[in-house]
Amino acid sequence: MSHAASESTAEPVTYKTVNDAVLRMLEPPKFGWYLMLATCLLCVAIGAVCWTRQILLGIGLAGKNNPFGWAVYITNFVFWVGIAHSGTLISAVLYLFRANFRQPIYRLAEAMTVFAVLTAGLFPIIHLGRPWFFYFLMPYPNQRALWPNFRSPLLWDVFAVSTYLTVSAVFFFVGLIPDIAAARDRAKTWFRKLLYSMASLGWSGNHSQWKHYGAAYLLFAAFATPLVVSVHSVVSWDFAVSIVPGWHSTIFPPYFVAGAIFSGVAMVITLIIPLRAAFKLHPLITPVHFDAMSKLILVTSGVVTYAYVTEFYIAWFSNNPFERYQFWFRPFGEMKVAFWVMFTCNCIFPLTLWIKKLRTNIVWLFILSIIINIGMWFERFNIIVQSLGRDYLPSAWANYSITMHELGITLGAFGWFGMWMTLFIKFFPAVAIAEIKEVIPPPTRHHHSGH
């Protein structure tokens, strides 16, 4: 049961192999890593140029217009918040449920969470007409009689996203402490020594520290768990609370949460497969883990598909002419391609995971995870853009076209996220050493199976 990591490898996994495998990742980078970082930085630079131009000249450089108050930037926001989702799910919820398959992947998932929230958090500011006044949304005492409107879902967003960022960052950091200490013990350069020494907060690994650590981790896991549900529910209220046909729907919170887990797990797979290959983590991340994640995808894909079908059913059943038209328009209107991309990617392709062989086929999983992320991006695009394009008055109906600046900033977001991930894997243990050690036999003179 607890030998998940050792079952499929010929060599038994030991504390040493774990230490070696994980900490090897922190060794001085090779060419490939630099190439990766350079690519990400280039994308960031493109995004930065686009954003700078947009701040200087006006948000009109994006394709938004009347009636499209929101489009690609908010799509990106929801997409990245969604990606951020599964990190906490894997680390906190699965921890509470004692699902051990999480152990080799949760650190990466948590890192992904923090960096995805960092990325997502940029977009509400990027999309503002006057981004230099973003702080008007903060409730702080001031003498200009400015106080935010607590009825607005956008304000809820501010709290939801900042809370999520704070909690997931703290949770992430707490989980890192023992592993940073392990890295500290092996650090060769003065810089790393200093960095790890400070970051490990004097961790020595004694019993009382472990005891407190365990309690703190459990506490944060319990604290973070409701956020898994709340953050994306709040994000979904940005839409559900409005009266736009196609947005105004009570199904949105669970639908968004399921979609977020769906896309988040897919993103974990997208990230972990190349990492596993590059750093030869095969002993630690085994087909068993992929199988488990595939099942999670299969379940959430089902939930998402159910939500899609429900939306159509409700649109028909409600006899609301505006809803009905909107849900006729999505699959058959001028922007139908976006709908069918979404539907195929999110509902059809994941069905292949019913086949066990494909669940553990690394190549297919990698492709599928990218397909799902494309599909989920389009899901948000459809919800936002198609709904706005066909709301109440036919006179205002229009179709949307994306501009180069939007593409540039979207690319920049991927670069930004990739940059943090690339830096992270070289500076911190990307796989949780301590937690893997919990589930493998402790180093004794004689190997025997643990309990």
Place this chain on the structure above:
Amino acid sequence: MSNEVSTEKKGIAAETHISRRKFLQILGQTTVVGAAAGCADGAKEHLIPFVKGEVDQVPGVAVWYRSTCQECSAGCGIQVRTREGRAVKVEGNRDHPINGGGVCALGQASLQALYDPDRVRQPLKVAERGTSTTGESILRHETMSWSEGLQKLAERLKDNGKKKILITGEVSGATAELIAEFAKSQSVEHIVWDPLQPVATAQASELVYGVYGVPRYDFGKAEVVLNFGADIFETYVSPVEYARAWAKNRKLGTPSRIIHVEPRLSLTAGNADSWLNVSPGSELWLAKYLLAEMVRRGKGHGLRESILDGIRSHCASATMDRVVQECGIAKERITLLAQYLVEAKSSLVLSGGASSASTESLALAVATALLNLVLGNVGDTVHLDAMRKPQSSLAKIRKAVEEMDAGKVGTVIVWGTNPAYSLPAALKFHYAVKKVGLVVSCNSALDETAALADIILPANVALESWGDSRPVAGVYSLVQPVMQPLYDTRSFGDILLEAMGGAVSGGAKDFQGYLQESWKKIHQASGSADSFERFWSACVEHGGYFPQLGTTDRARVNVSDSALGLLDRGVHFTVGKESGTELVLLPFPSVKSFDGRAANRPWLQELPDPIVQSVWGGWAEMHPDKAAKLGIAYGDVVQLRNDYGELNLPVYLSAQVHPDVVAVPMGYGHTAMGRYAKEAQAGNVMALLSPELGNSDAAVLLNSTVLVQRGRGRETPIVQQEMHDQHDREIARSVRVPALGAAALGGLHSNGGHGHGAHGGGGGEGGHGGHHEPKQMYEQREHPVYKWGMAVDLAACTGCSACVVACYAENNIPVVGVAQAKRRRVMSWLRIERYTDGSAEELEVSFLPMMCQHCNNAPCEPVCPVYATYHNEEGLNAMVYNRCVGTRYCLNNCSYKVRRFNWFEYDVPEPVQWQFNPDVVKRGVGVMEKCTFCLQRINEAKDHAKDEGRLVADGEVQPACVQSCPTEALVFGNLNDPHSRVSELSHSPRAYKVLDHHINTQPSVIYLERVRCEV
């Protein structure tokens, strides 16, 4: 309403009455000083005319001047609001007999002729003209002094060796008198060119009634109006006046039924109760059939037998079968139409517009005049007492061009018209004019004609000039300068006076004096006991002198046989040598483009055409079936080609255009005139017209066919509304007047936008009134004193879009230009939605002004995270621009999509910013904006009321849109006051609120259902 008039008058009286004379004196002095200063070289720019602040000007207080709109020849009275000596807004003069308070879009935009950044700012002469090695034409001007320019002109005028020609637009009053004197003393031929003048109708009146001129029509009295293509709500003769008359009875529920005959859905056709989409040029057949039928049915029994015999014989060929075949409409509709004309107590027949402007336009006009005669309308709905006498003549200008080409012309002076653009290109005006010794342009813009001129002596625009307009008998309407000239320009009258050396009757030194001399005659004729000075200042204050005229029709019916003989002719089209799919070319003017005279005014360029909803540039309108046959789809560029020229235009597919027609708007494709005119591309349709003359002096527009092919490239017209189907959403609703002779609206049934569906639940159902409020779950908002609201009577809305331009002018709304308009970022706070429901046979067109609805339950308010938008205690949905960070959530959640976002900071070239209303803040980039119900006007009225210790009276506040509406379709006021007009209208059985019964937004804008007559 009356209350506001009196306040306004008082305002003028209190601030200006004493100083009025002084104002005139000073203005006279400054003109002299200006003239003297003009002798010295150097550009002079007066933006603030009253430097010493002596006259009228109190900083922060508006001063109004009454004048007359000079944009077309209708002669509407205007009043211009000035602030600190500069004009900021044009409004209608409520006391004026022509327009009674409204002004059209073009009139509103006359401010932009004043503040045109491309105006000619001082006299110019050509420094270099030619063609560069790369084939581009070069034209460079250099400045000169007025004395030099006038001397050049005067010298030329002394030379009687060659012919001298003066080409102007329509003129009347003192200007016409001065021109006549000028023409006589200098032996100059005066030619008037205005392609939109209803000359055929005027000539037909002469042939049939014995009086030249366009009759005065009584739309209110006529039960049935049969209209052959006259665009009475767009450009025809006097659109504001006609719309006003049309709407009056319609609002009362006793509408005249309008049956419109035209091969394209124009704005006028869209407002008709029945629209007959006939084959192009076939109207004459229908008119002849109706003539014969009326005579058969015993109409016209008072007429001489010889006339009736003549009608019988000349219309004999128009049998029902023939008419059905020629016109392509169902027999039943023709029978019904004849029935209506026979049964109507009173009827009226009109013809005109582009679709009637064939080479046989006179025949149709004669048939129309005869129909009126036979139906007994003359003296009833067609009056010959106050006739308009258009002077434009295609024949004369064509002859002049031929003489120029033959080298017989030494001097050409052009003012107020642009023949190089608005004549058929095949006449080769631009070629002929090169053979003229001296070409002088006095146009204020550097238009196509000015570009051909040797010297440019720029005249003032109308808002800087003295003058008058006498469009019909009994209307003496004054034009007065509302501010000093912006640039070193002079009034056209002064230019003429200088050029002829001041030798005029009465011995006036300048045109202002000449005008007064001319008005002394009016003063004498008036029999007024007052001195001339008092009479004059009263006229200046009121905008003119409008004696009441008794109806004295004096028809001398004498229908000559030659007139009847015209009816035998059929309309033909000039067919080119090449074969292929030939469609009849229908060039048409519109409320925004007219004939292209106002093309450099960005408000008009950015105003959506009320039918096609396109901005910035022209298009080719075709029937989708025809286009499909030719392999043309939306998004294609079509090539229109004939022997005269070629045009490449984006195609617009509309089932509301006759399949044999390709319709192209006039007024686009300028090659000069200014930056905005050139930005609005797609070519000048005049390039495709044959130079043929018609049988009248009117411009010939419908005379050519074109080969239509798919051209190169892809482009669409810049359309702001693509979907015209209401999707059963009951946005624009209507009631039906069942049959001819039905009584008032009380017993009418209402039937939604579609004509068949029942209303949804909730308030605002027709027949029950908009006051039936559904039960609310939450506590409702309180509005202790005022609750501002607006009623929009769709029965009176023609879609003329004057309100849209008024809103631009009042609220400093930025113009975004072609690139941004393509992205649908036009900033207009008010739009005219056009919905088209029903079948092709029974088309139901609706125009719906849509502005911020100031909802009680506004969806935009709760979603704003920073309280930039909120509901105030007067029921307004207010915007705090400084607070807005630009999340645009309000825009998303606005069910009416009336919020506009500042995507960029928009370009305002000098001197456009001088037009900005100082009472309205200019919004910066990244901020949301929308209709405020003209909050600045509400506040002004509240200030006044507070000073006088009372509440704001009903009608005291008029937002810009309400003020401009020619038909008073918009009414604004306090909904808390049960006796206000808006409250009363909100309880009308026709009242409803858009979308309210679906989403309970509780708008403060109440719509009144459109009134449709079943025909």
